[in-house]
Amino acid sequence: MMIDSGLPSSEAARRASGSSFYAAMRILPQPQRQAMFxxxxxxxAVDDIADGYQADSEIRLEQLQHWRSQIDAVYAGKPLSNLRQLADAVSTFDLRREDFLAIIEGMRMDVVSAMRAPDLSxxxxxxxxxxxxxxRLSVRVFGMEENAGIALAHHLGRALQLTNILRDLDEDATIGRLYLPREALDDAGxxxxxxxxxLSDPAIDxxxxxxxxxxxxxxxxxxxxxxxSPRRIVRTPRSMAAAYRMMLNRLTARGWRAPRAPVRLRPRQLLWIVLRYVV
Known part of the structure; x- marks a missing residue:
């Protein structure tokens, strides 16, 4: 079975343009910007595999394993031609193989289990x-000091992902997923x-x-x-944090009882946030 895993640089930029982080990435100098793209x-790409319900789980696991092999090839100095710019980023910013593999393992969790009310651990x-x-990949691109960067990745990554979970409850439910932990549900009865x-329970709030x-x-x-941290180094993560904290505040103000109106930040709001941290 042939699996197309590579993405040309133009495709990397195109995919990034659909991200709520795009404006924050654009303020980076070109080498860092391309690495983030x-x-x-x-x-x-790996998230699309995890969410690809048109394929059964065995096919998706095979596709994720193929990506693992391609990451191994990047670190062996033998990348696919359309992964050469990713390989350049790995070399330029000393990106760690284990972080790419951890992302693949996270996607694998979505494939092998229903992810319905997992425990907090x-x-x-x-x-x-x-x-x-x-x-952890990003802070190396930003140029943060090692310990501060790892600590920032620990806290900001969790903050952003928990906000995503609270934002996407209905979308996740349509594909049978519920990331709210068992302990939170038990506490709510x-x-x-x-x-x-x-999601229809009044205690969801x-x-x-x-x-x-x-x-x-x-x-x-x-x-x-x-x-x-030096202001110029953390402009991009500060923009990301400000945007997502604004989203979290709006979700909290709206509440989570049904019906839930979608909460999204408008492009001009994201641009305003980014401009706050450019200088």
């Missing part, structure tokens, strides 16, 4: 793989793990507020780390 494009592992590993039933509080704690820790 390549990282985002890789993440988008499992959810934390998932967040570390699908979000914090991306952060919700005993089922069926996504649609959980209590469960979501527990996760929102965790996200806010991680945002606060991330902001403290960035405040101690």
């Amino acid at each position: 390549e990282i985002y494009s890789f993440c988008r 499992t959810l934390d592992i998932y967040c570390d793989r699908v979000a914090c590993a991306v952060g 919700i005993t089922t793990s069926d996504p649609l039933t959980v 209590k469960a979501c507020l527990m996760i929102a509080a965790r996200a806010h704690q991680h945002f606060t820790q991330a902001e403290m780390i960035m405040a101690r």
Whole structure:
């Protein structure tokens, strides 16, 4: 079976243009910007596999394994021709193989299990793989000091992923997923793990507020780390944090009881946030 895993640089930029982080990535100098486009494009590609319900789980696992092989080839100095710019980013910014593989493992979690009300420990592992590993790659591109960068990836990655979970409840439920942890549901008195039933329960607010509080704690820790870092180095992550914290505040103000109106930031709002951190 032939699997097309490569993405040309133009495709990397095109995929990134659909991200809510695009404006924040655009303010980076060209080498860093291209590296972030390549990282985002890789993440988008493996995420598309995890969410590809047109294919059965065995095919999707095979596709993820193929990506793992291609990452191994990049680090062996034998990348596919259309992964050469990703290989350039790996070399230029000393990106770690284990972080790419962690992202693939996070996507694998979505394929091998239904991800319905995981316990907090499992959810934390998932967040570390699908979000914090991306952060660990990103902070190397930004040029952060090692320890500060790892700490920022730990907190900001979790903050962003928990916000995504709270934003995408209905979208995830349509494909049978529920990332709210079992402990939050139990605390709210919700005993089922069926996504649609959980989302129609009036106690959903209590469960979501527990996760929102965790996200806010991680945002606060991330902001403290960035405040101690050179401003020019953390312009992009500060923009990302500000945009997502605004989204989290709006989700909290709206609440999570049905019916839930979608919460999205408008392009001009994202641009305004980015411009705050350009200088």
